Amino acid sequence: MTIIVAKWLFDGEIIRQNMAVAFDTSIMETGPFEILETRYPNAEIVRLETDEVLLPGLVNPHVHLEFGANTTHLRYGDFMIWLQSVITHRDELVESCRAACYKRQIETMLHSGTTTFGAISSYGKELTACRAAPQRVLFFNEAIGSQPDAVDALYSDFMQRLEASEAAASERLIPAVAIHSPYSVHPILIKKILKESPTKLLTAHFMESPSEKEWLEKGEGPFKPFFENFLQQTRPLQRPIEFLELLDRPTLLTHVVQADASLLNTIAESGHTIIHCPRSNRLLGCGRLQVERVREKKIPWFLGTDGLSSNTSLNLWDEMRAALMMHHAAPLELFATELLRASTARAAEAMKLPVGRIEKGNPADLITVKLPDAPETAEAIPLQLILHTDTVEKLFIEGAQYV
Secondary structure, eight states, X not given: OEEEEEEEEEOSXXXXXXXXXXXXXXXXXXEOHHHHHHHOTTOEEEEOXXXXXXXXXXXXXXXXXXXXXXXXXXXXXXXHHHHHHXXXXXXXXXXXOOHHHHHHHHHHHHHTTEEEEEEEESSSTTHHHHHHOSSEEEEXXXXXXXXXXXXXXXXXXXXXXXXXXXXXXXXXXXXXXXXOOTTTBOHHHHHHHHHHOTTSOEEEEESOSHHHHHHHHHXXXXXXXXXXXXXXXXXOSOOHHHHHHHOOSOEEEEEOTTOOHHHHHHHHHHTOEEEEOHHHHHHTTOOOOOHHHHHHTTOOEEEOOOOTTSOSOOOHHHHHHHHHHHSTTSOHHHHHHHHHHHTXXXXXXXXXXXXXXXXXXXXXXXEEEEOSSOOSOGGGHHHHHHHHOXXXXXXXXXXXXXX
16 A cells, blocks of 8 residues: 655646545545545555656557657658658568567656557557556557458458457457548448447547548549559548448547538537547648637547657657647647646546546556646646656556556
């Protein structure tokens, strides 16, 4: 049993002052130290300094580990230019990222405070590394393939990967399902996969780039010669609304930058949520997710880093800083608090996991962060955390200390 005593605590929703948290593998109680001390007299006491903040572990719902070997191989600035470079270097990058590459990415996330992440897996090569990770991992087996004559083979490959992840499942490794996107997965394949995995959490890329929007809505634009030349496909597989109608459960939709008001209405009505990846969107020329419109529709949104194929780090603090700058019209301190919620409680709730909040009964996934100086007001803390944090001082997962 341990009691952490903190002048400042972010519980997943708000900053609280002069609080203590008693925990073993789970959080036993929160409250004033004087009360917890009498209830748990044998507990180890950890007192944080006045410039330290206690938070729930961060939750990153969207990471591609398979392209972790990328540094300067891929081109940015436009989605189609990036995609062409991915096709050129895909095999090289995937083969270059082996056990040490996966481990390095996982450890980097750990030291920056991520205690839960969603791994999007196209090939299943990182399964062993995710199984060994100290973090809680939602392992999203991704389906991709648009040619109708290959549906049975694609389905068989997907099911083999899903079954392998189910065989490796544990309390901290949870198999899940990813549909790559409406332009890259045949509707028949989507239906077969959803039918065979009715209880699995679902995620998908959706309306990421202007090229995707033009192709799906009009059958035109830069995607047209791409699909004609590579796949002999002359029209899109489905319209955006048709794709949404296939989704039979609340889905974590990644990007959604190019969705119009009608699609956002459908997303809201269907109970879907949005994973916002601001740095990836900027690097690939996708535009800005209009979080103000998303908020108006009451659609929950949260932050993901995407992978190193379209980002420079898997650090959620870097992502929060980028979001602060991208959404320049948002009130700064209020938006900083919203970003902290989006990286803890909000993401955990969408992933159906009892983490992201410091409250009784939740797993003791906790981090402590040290600021350059002691903050003067609670209102300033979220912004100061985002501006100044790169790594954490301490990190616990189910009460065990890893940092």
